[in-house]
Amino acid sequence: MTPDKLLALGQTALELGLVNALTVLALFLSYSMLNVCDLSTDGCFTMGATVGAVVALSGHPFLSLPAAMAAGVLSGFVVAILQTKMGIDSLLAGIIVNTAWYSVNIAIMGNASLLNMNKTETVFTVLKDILDGTILSDSYRLIIALIAAVLVVAFLAVFLKTRLGLAIRATGNNPDMVKSSSINPAFTTIVGLCIANAFTALSGCLMAQSQKSVNIDIGTGMVTIALASLLIGRVIFKKGGITTGAIGAVLGAIIFRIVYTIALRFNMPAYMLKLVSSVIVIIAISGPYLKNRMPLYAGRLGRKRNNA
Secondary structure, X not given: OOHHHHHHHHHHHHHHHHHHHHHHHXXXXXXXXXXXXXXXXXXXXXXXXXXXXXXXXXXOOOOHHHHHHHHHHHHHHHHHHHHHOOOOOHHHHHHHHHHHHHHHHHHHXXXXXXXXXXXXXXXXXXXXXXXXXXXXXXXXXXXXXXXXXXXXXXXXXXHOOOHHHHHHHHHHHOHHHHHHOOOOHHHHHHHHHHHHHHHHHHHHHHHHHHHOEEEOOOOOOHHHHHHHHHHHHHHHOOOOOHHHHHHHHHHHHHHHHHHHHHHHHOOOOHHHHHHHHHHHHHHHHHHHHHHHHHHHXXXXXXXXXHHO
């Protein structure tokens, strides 16, 4: 592989990693801070992609971003209401909403399973035209993805230190204590999931506009990818505050995408990529545990050798 092709491959992996990082940051808020495992991620990601595509196709590329985020807020609100007001377990609520969004997304796409955006103006094409002829003309996708990731990290770093942000973190740490402190855990859960799903939908919108197409399966497996990336980030930064954790989530998304890209370069069949994602998740989850258990395993192995 030539250096130019290797550089282009690395830039593509970095672009996709930064776009996916928005979903990882959403999981950072809902899973790490709020202690809610939201399994509606796949459907919400697809909803953000479909809503953003439809709005962009209607001639409003910049409006597609807040429209997609609004759809994400709605998705998070539905999941949160099922949990807090209807007594449905968080995992089951996410599965129910994820299933329902499949039909909703098909309807948003006009009863089609694919939308082509090759001739559609998007936020990426607008920036491409602006940078045309400059040294950054080939980096327009990277610039938008980087700006989005930086803004979301900055928002979380500030928001989670506000009074409402601290209440959300407290809800995840100790719901009983929150109730005794006159804080409504249902309200903090709703707000947290609405914000998190807004980030997920924005990620889907940017992914669709970057790829210039949307299919109904664009979000399939995103919760697995996001979870793996989040756990990789935790391994990188074992200690630290909110900002450190958010940066770790972004780096985890980039590392995951690089590993994914390397797997593709080995001519691995497409149907094997989901297995690769699952293996990465297993390694990310079990790695720290196995590392801590290594002295015990080594001790047992040594005793067996001495007894033999």
